[in-house]
Amino acid sequence: MVLRLIFSEQPLWKILIFCQLYSAVSRHSVIASNCDDGHDVFAKVKENSLMGTFIANLSFNAQPSSSNHLHLKLSGKDADWFYLEGRTIRLNSTSTRIIDREIHGSVLTASVRCYEHKALQAEHRILVEVLNENDNKPEFLQRSVQPLQLSELTAVNSVVFTVQATDADGDTLTYVIDETSPDARYFRVDLPNSGKVVLNKPLDYEIKTQLRLTLYAVETNTNEHYNTTATIIINVIDGDDQYPQFQPCTLLSANHSNRICANPLYTANITENEQDIVLDFFPGPIQAVDGDEGLRTPVKYTILSGADNGRFVIDSNSGEVRLTRRVENRLLIPTLRLRVMAAQTDDPLKYAVATVLVRVLAENRFPPQFSRSTYHGFVSERANPASLVMTYGNKLLILEATDQDFTEGFNPRQQYSLNSQHNSSQLFYITQEGLLIAKTSLLHPGHKYFLEVLHKTKTLHDLKKYYFSLSTSIFYIQFNVLITFSLYLFVHFL
Numbered sequence: 003m004v005l006r007l008i009f010s011e012q013p014l015w016k017i018l019i020f021c022q023l024y025s026a027v028s029r030h031s032v033i034a035s036n037c038d039d040g041h042d043v044f045a046k047v048k049e050n051s052l053m054g055t056f057i058a059n060l061s062f063n064a065q066p067s068s069s070n071h072l073h074l075k076l077s078g079k080d081a082d083w084f085y086l087e088g089r090t091i092r093l094n095s096t097s098t099r100i101i102d103r104e105i106h107g108s109v110l111t112a113s114v115r116c117y118e119h120k121a122l123q124a125e126h127r128i129l130v131e132v133l134n135e136n137d138n139k140p141e142f143l144q145r146s147v148q149p150l151q152l153s154e155l156t157a158v159n160s161v162v163f164t165v166q167a168t169d170a171d172g173d174t175l176t177y178v179i180d181e182t183s184p185d186a187r188y189f190r191v192d193l194p195n196s197g198k199v200v201l202n203k204p205l206d207y208e209i210k211t212q213l214r215l216t217l218y219a220v221e222t223n224t225n226e227h228y229n230t231t232a233t234i235i236i237n238v239i240d241g242d243d244q245y246p247q248f249q250p251c252t253l254l255s256a257n258h259s260n261r262i263c264a265n266p267l268y269t270a271n272i273t274e275n276e277q278d279i280v281l282d283f284f285p286g287p288i289q290a291v292d293g294d295e296g297l298r299t300p301v302k303y304t305i306l307s308g309a310d311n312g313r314f315v316i317d318s319n320s321g322e323v324r325l326t327r328r329v330e331n332r333l334l335i336p337t338l339r340l341r342v343m344a345a346q347t348d349d350p351l352k353y354a355v356a357t358v359l360v361r362v363l364a365e366n367r368f369p370p371q372f373s374r375s376t377y378h379g380f381v382s383e384r385a386n387p388a389s390l391v392m393t394y395g396n397k398l399l400i401l402e403a404t405d406q407d408f409t410e411g412f413n414p415r416q417q418y419s420l421n422s423q424h425n426s427s428q429l430f431y432i433t434q435e436g437l438l439i440a441k442t443s444l445l446h447p448g449h450k451y452f453l454e455v456l457h458k459t460k461t462l463h464d465l466k467k468y469y470f471s472l473s474t475s476i477f478y479i480q481f482n483v484l485i486t487f488s489l490y491l492f493v494h495f496l
Contacts, residue, residue, distance in 0.1 A: 050135055051093055084112060143166045149237065174223040212235065250286060299347060306343050372402070400435075
């Protein structure tokens, strides 16, 4: 009745099309396909899952078999990650080929095709989400943990460098300083998630030129709290924060963090009427160095006071001081005092000042002389371990030298000694009064000993030396007076 009403009002061609469509639908409804009822697959699997892990079941009407001519086939980009076990999809992995979200991606895609009598009847998509597992430790970016250089003048509380680490699993990381690392006290991390390292205390190149800092990158949102470490080397660069220091430097404090030098007092001796000479100073030549060991900026020398109208001039580069005009009367001018400044060439405001004391001594015109060049002495065997050496007439052997530069030839600062190059010197001792003492217990009767006695005449600082040989030739050397002579000793029994 309904069809009669519809067809009575439609053109013939529409009626024919409707009948054809109705016939096709009716035929498929009657003959059902084994590939029917299939649908797309949406599943999940954990990364690192084992071979054969269940993925999903396909919802086709029948199991694939040769009897029903049903055949299923996997295809698509990631099809090799799966295999079919009947209508079940399982994971296809091995011990050497494991699904890794960070490598293979978060979604695997494939498709399953259903064939009947070798004819494709249906195709459905397979979408498998790979679930993340915490299977990766953090790793520092190498560019952020390379050795670096910091000036010792870097301000405290400033960010000096930033470290950065990544976690393939996307976990949240925090950065922590290893407090047991040698130089942890120099740094701190104020914002643990930022990786920004802050200078915590001043650097000092003169105390420490290299620092080592160990940091951790730690997972904070996982149960495992995986972490990694990196050690960063910080090379401290010298900054211009020290003043010149005259040498030798005498530290006022043993605390190297407060290195302050006491400038030495330089002393030198000149004699009356000497001129055009270079002064020889004690404890060493005038020399100043930049306190910044890593910079060692050159210094210039200047006489601030005491030059005495050009009597003294100083080499601005070497610090050498020259006497250009003589002192005629030491009684009127017994000492001269100079103040020498050493200033950095690049910053004259960085300077140091030292005091120089020059003593004027009387001219040494005469060398000391012994009354004779050869002495003979005798030692008698005694029970005592030591005894005085005698000479002819059973008199004490007394060695005396005179110096005509002193009243009545007596120099109160004279000294006697034995030349240690002679083995016999170990068997005797000489007093400063010229008495010779023998170690009797070590001497051999009838043996002859040869000694060489040195006489040294000293002024305030060993002004001059003179040498006498057996032939009484004179050798002149500055700053001390030295006499040698031969002494023959005989040991006999009384």
